[in-house]
Amino acid sequence: MIHFKLAELRKKNNLTQQELGDILNVSYQTISKWENSVVFPDISVLPQISSYFGVSVDALLGLVPLGEEYSPSNSGTVEYWNQRLDYLKMTRKSMWNEDYFQFLITAVWNINKPITVLDCGCGYGALGLLIMPLLPEGSKYTGIDFSETMIESAKKIYRDSGISAEFVLSDILSYQPKEKYDMVISQAVLRHVDDGERFLRKMAEFLKKDGILVSMECNREFEADGLYIRGMDYSRLCQHEGLNKLWQTELQRQNRDYSIAMKIPHYMKKMGLKNISTRMNDRVTFLEPEQEMYDELLESIIKADYWDDEKTDAEIEADISYFMNHGMSRKEAEDYCRQQNGIVKYLKKNREKAAITKATGYMISYGWKV
Ligand SMILES: C[S@@+](CC[C@H](N)C(=O)[O-])C[C@H]1O[C@@H](n2cnc3c(N)ncnc32)[C@H](O)[C@@H]1O
Incomplete structure (x- = not known):
């Protein structure tokens, strides 16, 4: 064509x-x-x-991008995140096994007295809602984010939660805190920003001596492999030759690192933290129609990967142009769009009976400030 x-x-x-x-x-x-x-x-x-x-x-003829000018991914911008509150709320439902976080707090990090926590790029505060009930009583949570929509929503959600929390609207890179914290943590932020190492170094500046830095990020290759939809071909679902080119292009052009999770412990070492270690979030979603909360979890998976709506030809063509602009060949971009549209169609047809295994492969890296 x-x-x-x-x-x-x-x-x-x-x-x-x-x-x-x-x-x-x-x-x-x-x-x-x-x-x-x-x-x-x-x-x-x-x-x-x-x-x-x-x-x-x-x-x-549409075989290579029209403009040579690279259009950067905008997922590190306030404008982007101001539009993503619903997306974030939907996708936070299936990220953690609570018992695993409890295990990290008590058995791995040995936190047995109240601490102060700073969550960098907190969104609407999903992480605080998960960890604050697990931390020793008297612990305090501060969430910081540069998106007004996220901070406003966080304030509303926490108002009657009984959790001791405050929220700050600021860019992490220019933030000057009044105090330092026992724990500085972030989840799913560094994978979206340009120069994740700089972001991580900034986070470490907010730590007290002997405080713990925790960074939880996914490796895009693990994530792309971690999907099986019963009835579909696994090998087709996990093909990412084209995606690999896109990731490499974004790394080269804007230092947006799809494999940041693998590098974080090395950056921590370079920054002089001690006792650095890395674990995997053990959450794997196994979804079957007869399960409790099936609809809610399926919706969350669908939203996380933008599988809600079949795209029009014009939308597909716009995606193809974007992917080509980010390093894919026309064929790779078309294959990828076809594969994604295939998933959308399959899930629409099998809405009541889709069965899925999904592993996001989040890595949890941590180290202590000397
Ligand atoms: C994928 S969301 C993750 C939110 C939250 N950590 C969670 O897991 O639910 C990324 C968040 O990082 C925020 N963010 C990205 N860059 C930032 C920066 N330079 N300063 C402050 N917030 C930032 C975005 O506004 C967005 O809310």
Whole structure:
């Protein structure tokens, strides 16, 4: 299939169909037919069109991105997170086994007296809701986030929770705390930011001497492999050749590291922390229709991976352009979109009876400040 980019180029250059027709010596009706894929121009016209717009013939045919300019992933921005409250609320339901966090607190970190906790990039405070009831009585929680939507929601949620908590609206990178903390923690933040190492170093500045730094992040490759939907082909579900190129491109272009989880203990070592160690979050979701909370958990899985709606052709084409801009070939981008759309269709058809195993493979790295 040909993905002729004529309309996109014409609009970018503020030309009407008539004006472009005059330039190329054809009628505006012909331009309209070309743009709507009713017919295609003769191959001999392609060099003329591509040289007029200053793009390659490959770009004109949608085989490589139109603009060479890389459009950075925006998941490290306030604007992005201000739109993601519902997404976050849905996806926090199946991240932890509470007993495992209890085990970390008591048997691994040996926390047996009240502590102060700073949660960096706290979102609406999901982590505080999980850990504060598990920590010794008298512990205090501070959540910090640069998204107004998240902080407002956190304040509402905690108002009547009985948890001793406060929330600060600030960018971590410019935050100047009044006090230092016994525990500085973050979950699913470093994977989204540019230069995760800098972020982690900043977190360590907020620690008291002998305080513990905890960072919980996923490794995208583990995550991409950790999915089985009964009735679908596992090997197809976990193909990520194209994704790998996208991750590499984002790493090179904006230092956004898909494998940050694997590097965190090494960064901690470089920062001079002691007794550094790493564990895996042991949560694996096994979902069967007869289970309690089936609908809620299925919804949470669907939301986490944006499998709610089948995409229109135009949306798919926009995704393909984005993926190509982030290093995938046209074929890899098409395969990936087809695979994702296949999951959407499958889950829609099997809404009442889908059975899934999902392991996110979050790594928990920690070390103490000297
Ligand atoms: C994936 S969410 C995780 C939220 C929370 N830790 C959780 O697990 O529910 C990432 C959060 O980090 C916040 N964030 C990202 N970069 C930040 C920065 N530089 N300063 C403060 N917050 C930041 C975002 O606003 C968002 O709420």
